Amino acid sequence: MxxxxxxxxxxxxxxxxxxxxxxxxxxxxxxxxxxxxxxxxxxxxxxxxxxxxxxxxGFVSAHSHLFTAGMRGMTPDSTLYPWVAAQTDFMAGADEDDVYWATLHGAIDAMRAGVTSAYNFLSAPFVTRYDPGSDSRTLLAHRGRAFTHRQIAAARDAGLRMQNAMRLDPILVDRAESDAAFDAAVAYLDSEVPDDLSLGASVFGAVQWAEHAVQAEVEVSAMDRHGIGNQAHLLETAEALHQQRAKLDWYRDAGALRPGFLAGHFIHPDDAIVDLLADAGAGMVWQPMSNGRLGSGIADIPAYLARGMSVGMGVDDQSCTDLIDPFENMRTGLGMQRAAARDAAVLSARDVLRLHTLGGAEAMGVAGRVGSxxxxxxxxxxxxxxxxxxxxxxxxxxxxxxxxxxxxxxxxxxxxxxxxxxxGRSLHPLAGDAAAALHERSVRLGTAIGLPAPAIRPADERPRLP
Structure with a gap:
């Protein structure tokens, strides 16, 4: 009280x-x-x-990866797949304590910036390197269930209202264990996070990175078991676009396309794909700063809104947006849309404010609690x-x-x-501890994969200006 x-x-x-x-x-x-x-x-x-x-x-980020707080400025000139490869290598050496402090720092940073509710894609306990050329993966690391649970605890400890998205993998991990681990994470969320802070669970849609349609089937099974939604990174990049479009059929055939299914990014659909999702009652989430940073393209937001799709906005993460700033995200999105349409009236300031608040809450199914x-x-x-x-x-x-x-x-x-x-300053009692832990642990992870020493030391190690 x-x-x-x-x-x-x-x-x-x-x-x-x-x-x-x-x-x-x-x-x-x-x-x-x-x-x-x-x-x-x-x-x-x-x-x-x-x-x-x-x-x-407070802003609603309907698409975030909070564990990436220690990877700002990495691979600065890469498109999606090379960027993901670098992130994968970095996280392959992380343990449950590393990911706890990174997530805590990311969540505190988001709240400091005005994001009070978020949809968060948790770092998966299994780390795989994906090769878009061969459409195949290599398993690099597999951690225990605590790796997932500690991220849920970190957002709770930060005080961030969050919808936790967990990933399944029935291909590289035994299907029964994949299901059991997911169910255990939902149970942990239900028991360990206060109702006021929990915005529920969701499926981290991973068909884009999968080799077989069973991925979509397992995700739909989890959606049905728990009565939850699913957000998948869908048609984000023009790279290997034929593969991404073909895999959308897996979701359609498995019955995933329904209200509560969200297409994250959704930059490169054709008209038939837009109609498919809109007719199914699915929505999308827009990350303009991330889309610009990775050179992914410009989502046709006015067309999706006209088609009746629910649309939210997300700040994405600190490794491909770098600066968590919903004001900049709104202005970047507004500028992109107006420039692409050559029409300053195609999207208004009122539109983007709604998309980054109530629109995100509606997409996540929590508009009765937050967003206005x-x-x-x-x-x-x-x-x-x-x-x-x-x-x-x-x-x-x-x-x-x-x-x-x-x-x-x-x-x-x-x-x-x-x-x-x-x-501009967090009042969280663990903000300083989170910053110190993030620096120490990120440097260790980066050094292990050959990154040079950071160019600037943490603030408490530097002399003060006179």
Missing amino acids: IRPFTLTGALLLPVTAEPFAGWMAVGADGRIAGLGEGEPAVVLGDRVDVSGCLVAP LDVGKHADFLVVDPARPDTGPVWDATAHYVLACGQQNVAAVYSGGVRVAAD
Whole structure:
């Protein structure tokens, strides 16, 4: 339980309604207890004056890989498959403690940046190197179930609301053990993560990396057993595109294409594939910064929206987005779409704000809990000050928030009514420990595969400026 409070003087961007000047009350349960225009008739708990500030829902990243926090700037000029190969080599030597601290750091970093809910693809306990030329894999490492469980625990310890996506592999790992390990991870999630923090489980769709259609069958079996969804990296890159399109048939034949199935990236479909997913009620998740960094292409978001698909946005991860910044992600996506269409009206600031908040929550099936400022939802929100640094007059609140504001304007991030970051700094008690552990463990993993020593030492090892 928390001490109730009421924000006053805010310019609220609820997402489900037009912006308005008013107040928002947060109850002892960490949920939004009320909001409205003007001054509140009754102040619930403490009054917190945020005059001059914009208040908007916490960002939802519907596609993240939080364990990659120690791999920023690696393979900077690579496309998808060479980038994945480098990431694979790096993670082959990681143990359960390494992945715990990397995930904890990644989750704390995401919350500091304003992401309060995330769909997270967990690093699989088995590490395989994929060769798109031969469409085959080599098993490099296979860790125990604790490798998965520790990542679930890390997000919990960070306080990040998360939907955990776990991967199955009935081809390189015994099918019975693959199923049992997945079921054990779901049981661990149910027993060890508080309901307020858990956004459920999901299948980490891996057909793109598989050699046989049994992969899709096993994933559908897990979806049915647990009543959960599936997000697959689908048609992300133009490399080996014929293989990716052919493997989509495995999902269709296995019955995976349904509401709750999400196509991550979904950059290179043809019209028939778009119709196939849209007619099945499937959605997609868009990662513009990652798509640009890896040279993957530009997803046709207006076409998917017009076809009735649910669309969310994700910041992807620190090794292919590098900087977790949902403001930059929105602007990058908006610029990509307008440039590709040569039409500045093809997607609006309101559209991308919705996609990175409520749209992501809808895609993940958790819109009743997060994604907008509405009574009964978790009090996850950002307080953004457009005057620090000054960004000029605010003519249009939503447009100003999306186009003119950024990380430098975020005065505070709240999760469940608790302030978790202020002025760009995490308030998590383990933030310093996570940073130290990430540096130490990442250097060890990188050195093992021949990476040079880091160019800059950690901050606590450097002399202070006079």
